[in-house]
Amino acid sequence: MLKQLGYIFIIGLMFSCNSSEKTEQKVTIVDGSKHYDVYQGSEMANLMRGMHAFNLQLKKEVENGKITTEFPEEFLKIHTAEFSESKSRNARFDHYSGKFVEAQKLVFVEDTIVPLTERYNNAINLCISCHQTECTGPIPKIKKLLIN
Ligand code: HEC
Numbered sequence: 001m002l003k004q005l006g007y008i009f010i011i012g013l014m015f016s017c018n019s020s021e022k023t024e025q026k027v028t029i030v031d032g033s034k035h036y037d038v039y040q041g042s043e044m045a046n047l048m049r050g051m052h053a054f055n056l057q058l059k060k061e062v063e064n065g066k067i068t069t070e071f072p073e074e075f076l077k078i079h080t081a082e083f084s085e086s087k088s089r090n091a092r093f094d095h096y097s098g099k100f101v102e103a104q105k106l107v108f109v110e111d112t113i114v115p116l117t118e119r120y121n122n123a124i125n126l127c128i129s130c131h132q133t134e135c136t137g138p139i140p141k142i143k144k145l146l147i148n
Pocket residue numbers: 011012015016017041042043044045046048049051052055082083084087092093094095096097098100123124126127128130131134135138141142
């Protein structure tokens with residue numbers, strides 16, 4: 001379990017907007033002689049990691065042409081979740097989060113005109129658009145979600 005927490009910290013560092021800010025937020029767990037640094041994500045960061053994991057799974061389904069899930073209602077928390085200390089909600093964020101939710105929902109709507117892969121990529125491209133405005137660190141990871 002504690003070993004897993006260590007991994008979570010490493011993943012947090014790889015994904016975060018910039019790593020300097022994360023060092024302030026880390027918590028150290030001591031188990032006998034071993035120290036584990038645990039990354040404490042904000043509500044928003046945790047939601048984002050969930051969105052990443054979900055879309056990684058969804059990508060496989062889209063590639064197979066069969067969706068077995070529905071739009072996760074938790075994603076709507078993007079409108080209320082708290083940010084890391086250095087960040088805050090602003091008009092640009094609200095603009096992109098609205099567009100993203102709309103695009104992500106469309107992936108689950110039957111549509112005979114716009115192909116599934118295109119609707120999926122549209123949603124992922126909105127993750128990227130928002131990230132380009134204020135949180136560029138995770139962009140390489142997010143780009144891997146795109147279907148070429
Ligand atoms: C409306 C803007 C916006 C959209 C859309 C968006 N993000 Fe983010 N993302 C952010 C912001 C801002 C943060 C930093 C949150 C914080 O540190 O509190 C973030 C953080 C992240 C992180 C880092 C989490 C961590 O561990 O610190 C990942 C990974 C991520 N987003 C992936 C995604 C993916 C994948 C999508 C689309 C499925 C997405 N984001 C959509 C703005 C956005």
